[in-house]
Amino acid sequence: MPVVWSALWRNRAESVLTLxxxxxxxxxxxxxxxxxxxxxxxxxxxxxxRLIVSCxxxxxxxxxxxxxxxxxxxxxxxxxxxxxxxxxxxTNEHHLTTVTFMDEGMRSAWPELPMTPADWRALDIxxxxxxxxxxxAARRNARIGDTMTMxxxxxxxxxxxxxxxxxxxxxxxxxxxxxQQWSPDMIVGNLRYFQNSGNxxxxxxxxxxxxxVDRPEHARAVxxxxxxxxxxxxxxxxxxxxxxxxxxxxxxxxxxxxISLAIAAAGLFMILFLCANGTAExxxxxxxxxxxxxxxxxxxxRIAWLVVLEAAAPTILAALIGxxxxxxxxxxxxxxxxxxxxxxxxxxxxxxxxxWALAAALLIALLSAVAPLYRLLRTDVAMMIARR
Amino acid sequence: xxxxxxxxxxxxxxxxxLRDRYVPALVIVVGMACVVGVLTSMxxxxxxxxxxxxxxxxxxxxxxxxxxxxxxxxRSLKPDVxxxxxxxxxxxxxxxxxxxxxxxxxxxxxxxxxxxxxxxxLRGIGPAGLALRPAFRIVAGHMFGTGTRELAVGVGxxxxxxxxxxxxxRLRDGKWRIVGVFSCGADIIESYLVGDAPxxxxxxxxxxxxxxxxxxxxxQAYPGFQKWLMENPAIDVSVERKADYDLRVxxxxxxxxxxxxxxxGAMMALGALFGVVKIMYGAVRARTxxxxxxxxxxxxxxxxxxxxLLEAALLGxxxxxxxxxxxxxxxxxxxxWVWGAFKLHVSPHLWLLGLAWAIITSLLGGxxxxxxxxxxxxxxxxxxx
Numbered sequence: 001m002p003v004v005w006s007a008l009w010r011n012r013a014e015s016v017l018t019l020x021x022x023x024x025x026x027x028x029x030x031x032x033x034x035x036x037x038x039x040x041x042x043x044x045x046x047x048x049x050r051l052i053v054s055c056x057x058x059x060x061x062x063x064x065x066x067x068x069x070x071x072x073x074x075x076x077x078x079x080x081x082x083x084x085x086x087x088x089x090x091t092n093e094h095h096l097t098t099v100t101f102m103d104e105g106m107r108s109a110w111p112e113l114p115m116t117p118a119d120w121r122a123l124d125i126x127x128x129x130x131x132x133x134x135x136x137a138a139r140r141n142a143r144i145g146d147t148m149t150m151x152x153x154x155x156x157x158x159x160x161x162x163x164x165x166x167x168x169x170x171x172x173x174x175x176x177x178x179x180q181q182w183s184p185d186m187i188v189g190n191l192r193y194f195q196n197s198g199n200x201x202x203x204x205x206x207x208x209x210x211x212x213v214d215r216p217e218h219a220r221a222v223x224x225x226x227x228x229x230x231x232x233x234x235x236x237x238x239x240x241x242x243x244x245x246x247x248x249x250x251x252x253x254x255x256x257x258x259i260s261l262a263i264a265a266a267g268l269f270m271i272l273f274l275c276a277n278g279t280a281e282x283x284x285x286x287x288x289x290x291x292x293x294x295x296x297x298x299x300x301x302r303i304a305w306l307v308v309l310e311a312a313a314p315t316i317l318a319a320l321i322g323x324x325x326x327x328x329x330x331x332x333x334x335x336x337x338x339x340x341x342x343x344x345x346x347x348x349x350x351x352x353x354x355x356w357a358l359a360a361a362l363l364i365a366l367l368s369a370v371a372p373l374y375r376l377l378r379t380d381v382a383m384m385i386a387r388r
Numbered sequence: 389x390x391x392x393x394x395x396x397x398x399x400x401x402x403x404x405x406l407r408d409r410y411v412p413a414l415v416i417v418v419g420m421a422c423v424v425g426v427l428t429s430m431x432x433x434x435x436x437x438x439x440x441x442x443x444x445x446x447x448x449x450x451x452x453x454x455x456x457x458x459x460x461x462x463r464s465l466k467p468d469v470x471x472x473x474x475x476x477x478x479x480x481x482x483x484x485x486x487x488x489x490x491x492x493x494x495x496x497x498x499x500x501x502x503x504x505x506x507x508x509x510l511r512g513i514g515p516a517g518l519a520l521r522p523a524f525r526i527v528a529g530h531m532f533g534t535g536t537r538e539l540a541v542g543v544g545x546x547x548x549x550x551x552x553x554x555x556x557x558r559l560r561d562g563k564w565r566i567v568g569v570f571s572c573g574a575d576i577i578e579s580y581l582v583g584d585a586p587x588x589x590x591x592x593x594x595x596x597x598x599x600x601x602x603x604x605x606x607x608q609a610y611p612g613f614q615k616w617l618m619e620n621p622a623i624d625v626s627v628e629r630k631a632d633y634d635l636r637v638x639x640x641x642x643x644x645x646x647x648x649x650x651x652x653g654a655m656m657a658l659g660a661l662f663g664v665v666k667i668m669y670g671a672v673r674a675r676t677x678x679x680x681x682x683x684x685x686x687x688x689x690x691x692x693x694x695x696x697l698l699e700a701a702l703l704g705x706x707x708x709x710x711x712x713x714x715x716x717x718x719x720x721x722x723x724x725w726v727w728g729a730f731k732l733h734v735s736p737h738l739w740l741l742g743l744a745w746a747i748i749t750s751l752l753g754g755x756x757x758x759x760x761x762x763x764x765x766x767x768x769x770x771x772x773x
Contacts, residue, residue, distance in 0.1 A: 013669065014666050014669060014670065017662050017663075017665050017666035017669070018662075018663075018666055020662040021659050021660070021661075021662035021663040021666065022659075024655060024656075024658050024659035024662065025656075025659045027655070028652070028655045028656060028659065031655075056498050056560075057497075057498065057558075057559065057560040057592060058461070058495040058496045058497070058560075058592060235560075236560070238498055238499070240499070248499075248503060248507075252503070252507050252725070252726070252727060253641075253726060253727070254433060254641075254642070254644075254645045254726050256645075256648070259430070263426055263430075263652055266422050266425065266426045266656075267422070267656060267659070269418075269422055270418065270419050270422035270423070270656065270659065270660065270663075271419075271659065271663075273414065273415045273418045273419065274415050274419065274663045274666070274667075277411055277412055277414075277415045277667075278666075280411065281412075281670070329655075333651075336647075344644075
C-alpha cells in the first residue's frame with residue numbers, strides 16, 4: 001500500500017483532478033442508476049390487481065351508475081369512480097388546475113391512495129374540502145385552511161359559474177405508481193359535492209372507474225369480462241390492468257428508463273480513457289521503480305497487483321465520492337420534479353447504485369491496467385532500470 | 389514579431405508536437421465526444437419532434453378553437469358556427485373561391501393490444517384538409533370515401549400498429565376498413581388514421597369539431613383575423629397562431645426532456661472539464677523545455693498561454709465533431725414514437741450547440757494550465773527534464 005500511495009501522491013494536483021473527473025462521472029452514473037430504479041419502482045408499485053375502466057370510444061366520461069353493475073361481476077372486490085375537472089393555469093398560486101373528485105368506493109378500490117380513514121371522514125363532512133399531495137402543495141405553496149379557487153370549463157356549477165372554491169383540509173403523500181390516471185400533483189375532492197353542485201348535464205358522470213379484483217391472476221379475465229359485458233352499452237367500456245397501463249404509458253413517452261442506462265454507460269466510457277491514460281503515464285514515469293522492484297524479487301503477479309491497485313484506488317474512491325454526492329443531485333432533481341420543472345418519479349440513490357458503481361470502478365481499473373501491464377511485463381528488467 | 393504571428397507560430401509548434409502526445413490528446417477528444425454525443429443524441433429527440441409538428445407553412449396559419457377548449461380532442465366547436473368562422477377576413481382562398489380552412493378533430497380509438505390507451509388516434513378532416521397539406525400522398529390503396537366506413541392510415545401509424553390496407557378498426561358504430569396508406573412529408577398526421585370528418589362525427593354520435601385550421605393570406609393577416617373573430621358577438625371562440633400551438637404541444641411533451649438533457653450535459657461537461665485541466669497540465673509539463681526555448685528566443689507569455697488555450701479548444705472541437713458525427717450516424721433519421729411517429733434529427737443547430745458546448749468546456753479547462761504556461765520563467769523551463 002505505501003508504494004501505491006506514494007505513486008498516487010507523486011503528482012498531487014493531477015491525482016486530485018483525476019479524482020474529481022472520476023467522481024463527477026460516478027455521481028452521474030449513480031444518478032442515472034437511481035433514475036432507472038425510480039421508473040422500475042414506479043412500475044412495481046402499480047398493482048396488477050387494480051383495473052382502470054374508461055370509455056371505449058372517445059366519449060370522455062362514463063356513467064357513475066356503471067359502478068353497481070361492475071361490482072356484481074365475479075372477481076370484482078371494489079369499484080370507485082373519479083372525475084377530473086380542470087381549470088386553466090393561472091399565475092396565482094392559490095388557483096388549482098385539476099381536481100380529482102372521488103367517490104366513497106375509492107377507499108376500497110384504490111386503498112394504496114395514501115389517505116387515512118380520518119382523511120376520508122374529513123372529506124365526507126366538509127364537501128368543499130380538498131386534500132393535496134405533497135407535490136401539489138409544494139407547487140402552490142398551500143397551507144391547511146387556505147381557500148383555493150378553480151375556474152373550470154366545462155364544470156360549471158348550478159349557479160352558472162365555472163368558479164369553484166375549496167378549502168385545504170390537509171396533505172397526503174404522493175401516490176405511488178405510474179400511468180395515465182396517476183400524477184404526483186393530485187388534488188382530491190369529494191365527488192358527491194361536485195355531483196350535487198355541478199350543472200345537470202355533467203352530473204352522474206366520471207372519467208374512470210377504478211376496480212379492485214380479488215386476485216391478481218383474475219385481472220385480465222375480469223377486464224375481458226367487463227369489455228364483453230359493456231360492448232353494446234352506450235358508452236361501451238375499455239378496461240386495462242393498472243400495471244399494464246403503467247408500462248404502456250412509459251413506453252409511449254420518452255423512455256427515461258432506457259435512456260438513463262445509456263447515459264450511465266457513456267459517462268463510464270468517458271472516464272475509461274482518462275483513467276487508462278493516468279495509469280499508463282504513471283507506469284511509464286516509474287519504469288525504473290518497477291525494474292528495481294522486479295530486481296529485488298517482486299514477482300510479476302505482485303507487480304500486476306500494484307498496477308491494478310494503483311488504477312483501482314482512485315476509481316473506487318471516486319465511486320464512493322460519486323455515490324455520496326448522488327443523493328444530493330437526486331434531492332435537487334426531486335426538488336425540480338416537485339416544482340414541476342421536470343417530470344420524474346421520486347428519485348432516491350440506493351445501496352444498489354453504490355454496488356453497481358463499485359463494480360464499474362473495478363472494471364474500469366482492470367481495463368485501464370491492461371495495456372500498461374502488458375508493456376511492463378514484456379520489458380526487460382535491465383531496460384526498465386535504465387528507463388528505456 | 390507581432391503578437392499575432394507569435395501566437396500562430398507557437399500554435400503551429402504546439403499542434404506539431406501533438407503527434408508525440410496523442411494519447412492524452414485522445415483523452416480530451418473521447419471525453420468531449422461522449423459529452424457532445426450524449427447531449428446531441430438527447431436533444432435530437434426534441435428537434436425531431438419539433439420538426440414533426442412545426443411546419444414552415446404554419447407561420448401563416450391560425451387555429452380557431454371553441455373558447456376554453458384549446459385541445460385537439462375537444463368537440464366543443466359546434467358545426468353551426470363554422471360558417472361564421474369561414475366569413476372572417478384574411479382567409480386564403482382556392483382558385484374557385486373556397487376558403488382554405490378545415491374544421492377538424494382528433495379522437496382516440498380503442499387501444500391496439502399491447503399499446504397505451506390514447507396511442508391510436510383518428511383525425512377527422514374535410515376536403516380543405518388535403519389542400520392544407522400539400523405533401524399528402526396515398527402510397528397504397530386509395531383515399532377514403534365520404535359517407536362510407538373507410539379510413540386511411542398514416543405510414544407512421546401503419547408501421548407502429550401493424551395496420552395495412554384491409555385492416556379494420558373499431559369505432560362506436562362498428563368496424564371501419566382501412567382503404568389506403570398515406571404519407572405527408574413526415575408531418576405528425578402520419579401517426580394517425582384519417583377519415584371524412586362529417587362521416588366520423590356521425591359514427592361517434594357527437595356533433596362537434598375541435599378546431600378550424602385556417603390558411604391566412606399572409607402572416608400580417610393574423611391580427612385582423614383574430615380581432616374579427618374575438619369581437620364577433622355571435623360566436624364564442626379563441627384564436628391561436630398555428631406555430632404557437634405547435635410549440636405548445638411539443639413543449640408539453642419535451643420540455644422535461646430538454647431540461648434533463650441540459651442537466652446531464654452539464655454534469656458530463658463538468659467531469660470532462662476536470663479531465664481537460666489534468667491533461668493540459670500534463671501537456672504543459674511535457675512541453676516545458678519547448679516553452680522555455682520559445683520564451684528564451686523572444687516569444688511573449690501571452691502567445692504561449694494562448695497556444696495552450698487554443699490547443700485545448702481544438703481538441704475539444706475535434707471531440708465535439710466526433711461526438712456529433714456519431715450521434716448523427718446512429719440517430720439521425722431514426723424513427724421514434726412519443727404519442728406519434730417522428731424522426732430523430734441531429735440538426736446543424738445541434739452540431740453548433742455541441743461545438744460551442746465542447747469549446748467552452750475546453751477553454752475553461754485549459755485556462756489554469758495556460759496561465760501556468762505563460763508564467764513559466766524561461767530559465768527554470770529550460771532546466772526541466
